[in-house]
Amino acid sequence: MSTRFAQRMSRVTASPTLKVTAEADRLRRQGVDVVDLGAGEPDFPTPEHVKMAAHAALDANFTKYTPSAGVLELREAVGQRYRIDYGAPIKPEEVIITAGGKQALYNTAMVLFEQGDEVITHGPYWPTICDQIKLADATPVVVQTHREEGFVIKAGAIIAAITPRTKAIIVNSPCNPTGALIAEPEMAAIADAAAARGIWVIADLTYERLIYDPVPHNLVSILFDRMRDRTVICSAASKAYAMTGWRCGWAIGPKDVIEQCNVIQGHSTSNINSITQKAGIAALTGPQEGVTTMLNEYRKRRDAVHEWLTADPRFQCVKPGGAFYLFPYVADLLSPAGIKSTGELAEAMLKEVAVAITPGEGFDAPGFFRLSYATSIERLKEGVSRIQSFVQTLEKSGRIGAVATNR
Ligand SMILES: Cc1ncc(COP(=O)(O)O)c(C=O)c1O
Known part of the structure; x- marks a missing residue:
């Protein structure tokens, strides 16, 4: 017999950001080399x-x-x-x-x-x-x-x-x-x-x-x-x-x-x-210099990832003024006959090329995904490169819509 939970539980859902982290963790424990761009937390150690x-x-x-x-x-x-x-x-x-x-x-x-x-x-x-x-x-x-x-x-x-x-x-x-x-x-x-x-x-x-x-x-x-x-x-x-x-x-x-x-x-x-x-x-x-050091590093990463990602016109992305996330728009890629949502895109990406991103649906923003740049520049480069080649593969196999890459 299923448990009848309190009515308030029907109004809320599990945090989508924590879900991505949990799945990425599970894969990592199996020995998969996951590039985690889903996490909403600094990669730096506590000062x-x-x-x-x-x-x-x-x-x-x-x-x-x-x-x-x-x-x-x-x-x-x-x-x-x-x-x-x-x-x-x-x-x-x-x-x-x-x-x-x-x-x-x-x-x-x-x-x-x-x-x-x-x-x-x-x-x-x-x-x-x-x-x-x-x-x-x-x-x-x-x-x-x-x-x-x-x-x-x-x-x-x-x-x-x-x-x-x-x-x-x-x-x-x-x-x-x-x-x-x-x-x-x-x-x-x-x-x-x-x-x-x-x-x-x-x-x-x-x-x-x-x-x-x-x-x-x-x-x-x-x-x-x-x-x-x-x-x-x-x-x-x-x-x-x-x-x-x-x-x-x-x-x-x-x-x-x-x-x-x-x-x-x-x-x-x-x-x-x-x-x-x-x-x-x-x-x-205590001393606040560490905050500035981290901020300077995040800025470098933001600029680099934004440049790498938007070099491919499939990814349209505003350059953010704060926090440590990029929020690219990829709705044009989604296809009713293949990958229909960024939720499905995130799932496939994690499963097939081991990159964790957070789908936009969780933020009430279908067509977007969130990429955290709170990770090292090397991992970011690896992550963006996997994402871009994955999307090209999907496009070739017709699982996503083709986007004109010369616009
Ligand atoms: C917008 C926003 N507010 C509040 C928080 C809460 O952070 P914490 O409870 O970890 O201090 C977060 C964490 O991701 C956040 O993104």
């Missing part, structure tokens, strides 16, 4: 001084429960980081430490959203954003951005989607999967419109330290200046400090919202790992 802080925490037996919201020193460290980076004064009681940016967003969704609420976000989107809205019984309203416009997030389109039921607007900048940044004037226009209507703005800044060009991106000040009482900032040490496995994130918001987040967290996971908290303090307050 040495951060690891040392964790060793010291263990040696000092810092292995017990901590306050559920995180130790004061770490909450202060988050405040100090944002003061330095954005000029934003933040008190420790306005910060909760969470198991990654994911839990920061989850707590916020649970605290603020309920049945009947609409929550606006922009697509293509990181699927967790919409699934968390649904888990909180609210309805996601997705405003699409377009590759022809570089996936820019336009305030006008977001504001036009506001209804009397709109509870919040979630902005993810830099965006996973498109790499697009929201421009400051667009953020300001959204904030003005939201503030005037009592709507919350939640900024997912998980990739905030991975911005390649010197563009102004002080979303924190823009939001705090206009609507501090209805702003929640969610972010993490995960991507900036190559700390995805440590699970260290934070939400910054009004004291009462953070208190409520702590009620949810206190009844679910409690504090994040105590050792991670000491590592997080070292990451946020």
Whole structure:
């Protein structure tokens, strides 16, 4: 007899990005030389001084429960980081430490959203954003951005989607999967419109330290200046400090919202790992040069992979301003008689040439796929070369549509 799961489970699906990683892992364990361009995490090791802080925490037996919201020193460290980076004064009681940016967003969704609420976000989107809205019984309203416009997030389109039921607007900048940044004037226009209507703005800044060009991106000040009482900032040490496995994130918001987040967290996971908290303090307050070194390396890879990939006109691809993903458009290749979706393309690619990519369907973007360049330049070169020869083979065998290669 099949199990009757709670009704909420019918509204959500397993994370497609984690699915690709699991399958790539399985093949690797069988000895297959997989080029993994699916992973959403830095390939760099965690900086040495951060690891040392964790060793010291263990040696000092810092292995017990901590306050559920995180130790004061770490909450202060988050405040100090944002003061330095954005000029934003933040008190420790306005910060909760969470198991990654994911839990920061989850707590916020649970605290603020309920049945009947609409929550606006922009697509293509990181699927967790919409699934968390649904888990909180609210309805996601997705405003699409377009590759022809570089996936820019336009305030006008977001504001036009506001209804009397709109509870919040979630902005993810830099965006996973498109790499697009929201421009400051667009953020300001959204904030003005939201503030005037009592709507919350939640900024997912998980990739905030991975911005390649010197563009102004002080979303924190823009939001705090206009609507501090209805702003929640969610972010993490995960991507900036190559700390995805440590699970260290934070939400910054009004004291009462953070208190409520702590009620949810206190009844679910409690504090994040105590050792991670000491590592997080070292990451946020220690030397920041490592972040720049990694950023410079990602930039080189972005430029190289973009050039290699788009040398073949089958792959149309916006050059992203942030994060570490390319999001090529290959809809013209798909064929009703052969490979019909990027899901099927990703499956065949993994099986036949051992390259892991993430299909666009998971990001509500059929016809696209996501390629992570958070891996070495040699592996990227190998991956792109396998992808391109695979597509040529598919084309010759008629499994995909032929694209004029001289346009
Ligand atoms: C847009 C976005 N937000 C939040 C997160 C959460 O990251 P973590 O929970 O690993 O800190 C991710 C992770 O991939 C992401 O892509």
